[in-house]
C-alpha cells in the first residue's frame with residue numbers, strides 16, 4: 173500500500189527479550205525507542221529495592237528487584253549477585269524467549285561512518301540467525317554477509333557453518349578497558365569503526381563484555397551465569413568475563429559459534445577507575461591462573477546438554493581453582509545452584525512474572 177504507515181514487524185519480535193541491569197532511571201531508552209519499543213524488556217533493578225526506577229511510557233516490561241529475586245528463588249537467590257551488573261543474569265533465567273539481548277543503561281545508539289543511526293539489536297539478530305565459522309577461519313570475515321563469501325581454499329565440507337550461540341557487540345567512545353588501562357589512558361576514546369563480524373575460532377577464549385551482547389538462550393542460556401560478584405564478594409567487574417570463558421568452553425564442546433564485531437553502541441559513561449581497581453585487582457591477578465584452566469578444560473563426551481557441561485565445569489572449578497582461592501569453591505557451588513534454579517524455573521514452564529506495563 174503506497175505510503176503505508178504500518179510499521180514492519182521487527183525480527184524476532186516475540187522471540188527475544190531485552191535484559192537491562194540498572195541502578196538508575198531508564199531515560200536512555202528514549203534514544204532506543206525506535207528499535208526497542210516493540211520488544212519486551214526485562215529490567216533487573218540492582219541495589220536498594222525501595223528505590224523507584226522510572227521507565228519511559230510505551231515500553232512493555234517486567235521489572236525485578238532484590239525482593240522479587242529473593243521471593244522467586246528463595247535460598248537459591250544466593251547465586252544472584254547484589255550490587256554488581258552480574259545481577260542481569262537473573263533476567264536470562266526468568267525470560268521465556270529463545271533469544272536475549274542485554275545492554276547497559278549508559279549505552280546509546282551509535283552512528284556508523286555514514287552518519288546513520290545503528291540499530292544494534294537488528295545486527296545482533298542477523299549475527300545470531302546466520303551461521304558461524306569456528307572450525308576454519310574465513311579471511312574475508314563473515315561469509316554469510318551480503319557481498320561476501322567463502323574465499324578460495326575454504327573447505328566446502330565446512331561451508332554450512334555452525335549454529336551461532338553468541339553475538340558480542342563493541343563500543344564507540346568509552347572502550348571497555350580494565351582499571352589500570354583506564355588510569356593510564358583516562359582520555360582515550362574508541363573512534364575506530366571496524367565494519368566486520370568475526371567468528372572467534374574454536375579453542376580460543378576472549379574477554380566477553382556484557383554491555384552490548386546477544387545470545388541464543390535456548391542454546392547457551394544455562395551457561396550464561398555471571399558469577400558471584402559485588403556485595404560480599406572479593407571481586408567485581410569479572411561477571412561477564414567469567415560467563416564468557418565458561419560459555420566459550422561449552423560452545424567449543426557443543427560445536428557452536430561465537431561472533432564478535434558489529435554492532436557498535438555508544439558507551440557514554442566511564443566508571444571510576446579507582447573504584448574499578450578495587451573491584452578488579454584480584455581478577456587481574458587470578459586470571460593468570462584462570463585462563464590456563466579454561467584453555468585446558470576438557471568436557472567428557474558424555475556431557476551432551478549445556479547443564480551437564482556446566483555442572484562438570486563447576487566440578488573442575490572446585491577441584492582445580494579451589495587451590496587458587498577459597499572463593500572459587502563458593503563460586504563452583506553457586507554455579508550448581510544457578511543450574512538448579514534455572515531448571516526449576518524453566519522445566520515446569522511456570523514463572524512468577526512481575527507486572528508488565530505498556
Ligand SMILES: O=c1ccn([C@@H]2O[C@H](COP(=O)(O)OP(=O)(O)O[C@H]3O[C@@H](CO)[C@H](O)[C@H]3O)[C@@H](O)[C@H]2O)c(=O)[nH]1
Pocket residue numbers: 192193194195196217218219254255256257258259275276277278348381382383402408409410411412441442443
Ligand atoms: O552495582 C551495580 C552497578 C551497575 N549496574 C548496572 O550495570 C550496568 C553497567 O554499569 P556501569 O555502566 O556503571 O559499569 P561499566 O564500568 O561501564 O561496565 C561494567 O559493567 C559490565 C559491562 O556490562 C562490566 O562489568 C563492566 O564493563 C549499568 O546498566 C548499571 O546500571 C548494576 O546493575 N549494579
Ligand SMILES: [Mn+2]
Pocket residue numbers: 276278383439440441442443
Ligand atoms: Mn558503562
